Amino acid sequence: MTPVWLFDLDNTLHNAGVHIFPHINRAMTVYLARRLDLSHEEASALRMHYWSRFGATLRGMVRNHAERPADFLAATHQFPDLGALLVFDRALLASLRALPGRKYIFSNAPRSYVDEVLRLTGLDHVMDGSFAVEDLGYQPKPQIRAYRAVLRRLKVPASRCIMVEDTAMNLRPAHCLGMRTVWITPHAAPRPLWVDLQLRNARQLRRGLRRIQTSAGGKS
Incomplete structure (x- = not known):
């Protein structure tokens, strides 16, 4: 079969590690800092913690902060020229x-x-x-x-x-x-x-x- x-x-x-993930990571850090009133360093650490703990930062935000998934994804996956970032x-x-x-x-x-x-x-x-x-x-x-x-x-x-x-x-x-x-x-x-x-x-x-x-x- x-x-x-x-x-x-x-x-x-x-x-994705060359250009795309760094772009997404920066966007997520900025979003977490604004959404949760954190410093850049605190937001970056929380992003990495949620990825390690839940397998996706989104999951941690939904679980712990009542985040709306569509809002989070729309804010963190914006690419003016995705083709230029692809390897x-x-x-x-x-x-x-x-x-x-x-x-x-x-x-x-x-x-x-x-x-x-x-x-x-x-x-x-x-x-x-x-x-x-x-x-x-x-x-x-x-x-x-x-x-x-x-x-x-x-x-x-x-x-x-x-x-x-x-x-x-x-x-x-x-x-x-x-x-x-x-x-x-x-x-x-x-x-x-x-x-x-x-x-x-x-x-x-x-x-x-x-x-x-x-x-x-x-x-x-």
């Missing part, structure tokens, strides 16, 4: 097309951002669909409700899915549900028990496919 691929977007299929290897498009099965984006980012990145990179012609944070009921990864929401929408069992992510902690719920998991990281690091395959970049997925399928082991 052909797999269903679930791809994270930022730092999995394109390099994307277009050779990845052919690598992804060569993978068997349906392919979907599974992102914590807002819909407007996801759609624009897909359009600018050409990934919209490779993917069969996408899930943004709005589609998850603003319950971002690693909240297990996000993964279950995707499975319900796709109407497939977790055992058919292969999740590809750069954030290792986001793969743990996927593994617990029965998905196969691929961790994309350019750094040498110990492979967590919930990761089936560790690769330096997504272009290596085709070569690693047999190992991913073999790693299913007792999963069914």
